[in-house]
Amino acid sequence: MSFPATTMLSLWHDLIWPLIRLLGYVSVSLFLANLIESLNWTSKIAALARPLLRLGNLSDISSASFTMALFSGISANTMLSEAYEQNKISRKELILANLFNSMPVYFLHLPTVSFITAPMIKGAAIIYVGLTFGAAILRTFSILIISRFILPSPERKNEMKVEGPKEVGGGWNAILQKSWTRFKKRIRSIIRFTIPIYIAIFWLHKAGIFTSMEKMMATYFSFLPWLTPESMGIITLQIAAEFTAGLAAAGALLQAGSMTYREIILALLVGNILSSPIRAIRHQFPYYAGIFQPKVAAELIFYNQIFRIGSLMIMGSIYYVLS
Numbered sequence: 001m002s003f004p005a006t007t008m009l010s011l012w013h014d015l016i017w018p019l020i021r022l023l024g025y026v027s028v029s030l031f032l033a034n035l036i037e038s039l040n041w042t043s044k045i046a047a048l049a050r051p052l053l054r055l056g057n058l059s060d061i062s063s064a065s066f067t068m069a070l071f072s073g074i075s076a077n078t079m080l081s082e083a084y085e086q087n088k089i090s091r092k093e094l095i096l097a098n099l100f101n102s103m104p105v106y107f108l109h110l111p112t113v114s115f116i117t118a119p120m121i122k123g124a125a126i127i128y129v130g131l132t133f134g135a136a137i138l139r140t141f142s143i144l145i146i147s148r149f150i151l152p153s154p155e156r157k158n159e160m161k162v163e164g165p166k167e168v169g170g171g172w173n174a175i176l177q178k179s180w181t182r183f184k185k186r187i188r189s190i191i192r193f194t195i196p197i198y199i200a201i202f203w204l205h206k207a208g209i210f211t212s213m214e215k216m217m218a219t220y221f222s223f224l225p226w227l228t229p230e231s232m233g234i235i236t237l238q239i240a241a242e243f244t245a246g247l248a249a250a251g252a253l254l255q256a257g258s259m260t261y262r263e264i265i266l267a268l269l270v271g272n273i274l275s276s277p278i279r280a281i282r283h284q285f286p287y288y289a290g291i292f293q294p295k296v297a298a299e300l301i302f303y304n305q306i307f308r309i310g311s312l313m314i315m316g317s318i319y320y321v322l323s
Helices: 005-038 042-046 050-054 060-069 073-085 091-100 102-121 124-150 171-206 209-219 229-240 243-256 261-291 294-322
Strands: none
Touching (some): 060 073, 060 091, 060 102, 073 091, 073 102, 091 102, 091 124, 102 243, 124 261, 261 294
């Protein structure tokens, strides 16, 4: 059975290459996490965030993951997954640490969001980005308070103070060999889950399942009577297309004088909230299911969405009342 060249090109561009790239990122992050663990450097990395996370009774592993999330969300999640599977952290701490990492992950995307929004919606960008930043701060401290009450205080007497490979024993060759052995064992499990789930999500998208869900959501938000007809267009584009499409529409309406800053900001917030769950299933679940067990991945995404949507709704409500 042969496929047309256009079909093969489409499969390469939309499925095969993105999957290879994803597995490449996960592989590098997994090996890095194993190397850090083999060197016993977790405590050193954790030192940067330890004072803050100790308030929430989170361990050094969670602190190290928080620090790593400032550079790579995949590396941070890989570190948590490895620790959970080795019973170094509990399921509760895994969930809370993953949620707590939303702040550094937000900072990773902040420059991109800021540079895209500023030229399109001008002064409204400052308020919109400020509200999403406030939502991230709210999530972070809410999780810190919750973890303070539900997690036991971790033991500090066994904190690691290893200076390098000599203290670990065996030198760099032994360390690299140990990391490589752990990597090979873990990457097999990741590939076994990631590839079929990624392909399934791809074909569901091709079949129009996600498009239908997005159109349905875009159709049934008449329960928000305070939104203007122009706002509906922005929200529909955000849900059915992507954030930049809604942003472009908002910029055009602002330039034409059809909408105020307030109306645009509220429309973008609502579109952000309504589009978030579908995008999480489509983009986040395939790589989460590769790093964590699929059931755990679904649970983490569920809690992430609850906290994200809840914090955006609170900030949006405050802005609606005060403006």
